[in-house]
Amino acid sequence: MEQVEKMRHTLSHVLAAAVQELYPTTTFGVGPAIEDGFYYDIDFGDTKVSDADLKKIEKKMRGIVARKCEMAKREVAREEALEWAKQNGQKYKVELIEELPEEETITFYDLKDPRSGEVLFADLCKGPHVKDLGEVKAFQLMRTSGAYWRGDEKREMLTRIYGVAFETEEELEAYLARQEEAKKRDHRKLGKELDLFCFSELVGAGLPLFTPRGTILREEMSELSLGLRGKAGFKKVWTPHITKVDLYKKSGHYSKFGEELFMVHSQVNGEEFAMKPMNCPHHAQIFASKPRTYREMPVRYMEATTDYRDEKTGELGGLSRVRSLTQDDSHVFCRKEQIKDEIRQLVEIVRKLYSTVGMDKLRARLSYRDDSDKYLGDPELWRMAQEQIKQAAMDNGLDYFEQEGEAAFYGPKIDFMAEDALGREHQVATVQIDFVQPERFGLEFVNEKGEKERPVMIHHATLGSIERFLSVFIEHTGGWFPLWCAPEMVRVLTVNDKTEEYVGEVEEVLRGVVLNEPVQGNELRYEIDRSDDSLGKKIKRATEMKIPVVLIIGEKDAAERVVSVRTREGEEKVKLDELRGWLERKD
RNA sequence: GCCGACUUAGCUCAGUGGUAGAGCACGCCCAUGGUAAGGGCGGGGUCAUGAGUUCAAAUCUCAUAGUCGGCUCCA
Numbered sequence: 001m002e003q004v005e006k007m008r009h010t011l012s013h014v015l016a017a018a019v020q021e022l023y024p025t026t027t028f029g030v031g032p033a034i035e036d037g038f039y040y041d042i043d044f045g046d047t048k049v050s051d052a053d054l055k056k057i058e059k060k061m062r063g064i065v066a067r068k069c070e071m072a073k074r075e076v077a078r079e080e081a082l083e084w085a086k087q088n089g090q091k092y093k094v095e096l097i098e099e100l101p102e103e104e105t106i107t108f109y110d111l112k113d114p115r116s117g118e119v120l121f122a123d124l125c126k127g128p129h130v131k132d133l134g135e136v137k138a139f140q141l142m143r144t145s146g147a148y149w150r151g152d153e154k155r156e157m158l159t160r161i162y163g164v165a166f167e168t169e170e171e172l173e174a175y176l177a178r179q180e181e182a183k184k185r186d187h188r189k190l191g192k193e194l195d196l197f198c199f200s201e202l203v204g205a206g207l208p209l210f211t212p213r214g215t216i217l218r219e220e221m222s223e224l225s226l227g228l229r230g231k232a233g234f235k236k237v238w239t240p241h242i243t244k245v246d247l248y249k250k251s252g253h254y255s256k257f258g259e260e261l262f263m264v265h266s267q268v269n270g271e272e273f274a275m276k277p278m279n280c281p282h283h284a285q286i287f288a289s290k291p292r293t294y295r296e297m298p299v300r301y302m303e304a305t306t307d308y309r310d311e312k313t314g315e316l317g318g319l320s321r322v323r324s325l326t327q328d329d330s331h332v333f334c335r336k337e338q339i340k341d342e343i344r345q346l347v348e349i350v351r352k353l354y355s356t357v358g359m360d361k362l363r364a365r366l367s368y369r370d371d372s373d374k375y376l377g378d379p380e381l382w383r384m385a386q387e388q389i390k391q392a393a394m395d396n397g398l399d400y401f402e403q404e405g406e407a408a409f410y411g412p413k414i415d416f417m418a419e420d421a422l423g424r425e426h427q428v429a430t431v432q433i434d435f436v437q438p439e440r441f442g443l444e445f446v447n448e449k450g451e452k453e454r455p456v457m458i459h460h461a462t463l464g465s466i467e468r469f470l471s472v473f474i475e476h477t478g479g480w481f482p483l484w485c486a487p488e489m490v491r492v493l494t495v496n497d498k499t500e501e502y503v504g505e506v507e508e509v510l511r512g513v514v515l516n517e518p519v520q521g522n523e524l525r526y527e528i529d530r531s532d533d534s535l536g537k538k539i540k541r542a543t544e545m546k547i548p549v550v551l552i553i554g555e556k557d558a559a560e561r562v563v564s565v566r567t568r569e570g571e572e573k574v575k576l577d578e579l580r581g582w583l584e585r586k587d
Numbered sequence: 588g589c590c591g592a593c594u595u596a597g598c599u600c601a602g603u604g605g606u607a608g609a610g611c612a613c614g615c616c617c618a619u620g621g622u623a624a625g626g627g628c629g630g631g632g633u634c635a636u637g638a639g640u641u642c643a644a645a646u647c648u649c650a651u652a653g654u655c656g657g658c659u660c661c662a
Binding site for chain 1: 588589590591592598618619620621622623624625635636652653654655656657658659660661662
């Protein structure tokens, strides 16, 4: 274990020691080191502990660190350990000790003051730790939160105290600066500032409303995704937003996700409908609508459509997790032998899209099943599908890692994780192999021998959910969108009202601009700010709105037949005759 | 859903039991102004909603809704 991890782990003991001193009646859960820091889960009983209390806990911790306490390891017999835990009312520790395998040596770590010999905190722990607190460097408590004991929502809710720790003050400062930067780029903040989307209490939590600007952004993304898939042979389909629940009973979704369905009740005949939470069963019904031959395989459908999921309220947040989510969803119905080529094609689409939006760093998570019973279908088919996914990952040179227990209930997945400008990874696109739904819906086609054959379904979403994608994209760009998808690509600022005729000529040029990449036939979206505010103020406003190209027109420009072009890179004069070409080349 | 915090003008936020504030934005007027805020005047709030305590509530209590940080979940 690395030194910094040991230090973080030791700090969780220091945290516990401080808490024990300040709140003597607490019960302790577990306190591990995590990325960037540490936490301890603590049961404070009826005492409420919140972020406001962190200061005094941290102060106490610093006091303990200053005493240069040592971390003394000792082996303890099982009975003795149990006795200690029971006597101290540490029920969580009792549970942990009881679950330790018989053969395991039980160790404790004592946080001990070397001068007085006083033990500040003794804890069941297998270590390792730093030798003494002289090795503890930069740390800070960050926040409190609730956390279920053992991650089980049916068990007690403990209070988790999070801290961060680094080997140098500089690293800690850098970490805090990164947090600040992330806060500035928060898509919820930018969504408001750039006038992209909003929420209304009257509409409801997790139901975003998109403004004209935000709608442009959504649709550019959707068009990009549809365009790429269209070129790859996907046909656009349309499906209704409500359906009889029978569809999901048959597909297998109902038993797993029934609770999260929004129900719609017919007042005419009492029939129960559900808002659709996903689209695969619908697409399967289109495939099943007529006899199919091997000659038309693979059949590829795509749709950008909104699904509705009744997520638990506490899980909602900005655009990252909503109750109305739009998927750029597609389904391939193909033969087993075609899986390989289809996946290759989908991987290309994913790569193309993410390089277009400036997120080239992609990792693939191969999401397999585990041995729990939450999966449907023949385990042998699962094994085959997982093998194919791994083969596809290798064949396509994906930077991949494997993870059990992450599969969908109907099949394994390749989940793509994109890295953003701050180095954070976000799950975005997905490719999933499904033998279950074709079986459950009895899908088939006639093969060369005139026999019925069962197709395989490949689920794919390139953006994933457009809302979640936008949350990632907004934070990745910090709101500085590339020209092609910027809601307002160009803003013209007038210096005064004496150049109206020339502004008209400039506008004529802007109207003629056609941007061809990456979305076909895009017209230039521009606004003209003729308000009688000062030029400085207009520039400030345009900059705050993160307009990629700002054209400034005053009497000097008119006289020279140029425009002053201001972008993030700097400012230049462009001749009116060359403006169209300049804009069409700009990305 | 669970734990904790929060909700005051369009936005960002002051305001700890005694008649609701600032900056920006908005409107009007003046200024025709050249690279991130020109000047003046003005309008705007059932202090999230509902109930309670109190002579008196933005302020204290409870409930509801919403937001945020986590936990759990994520087809």
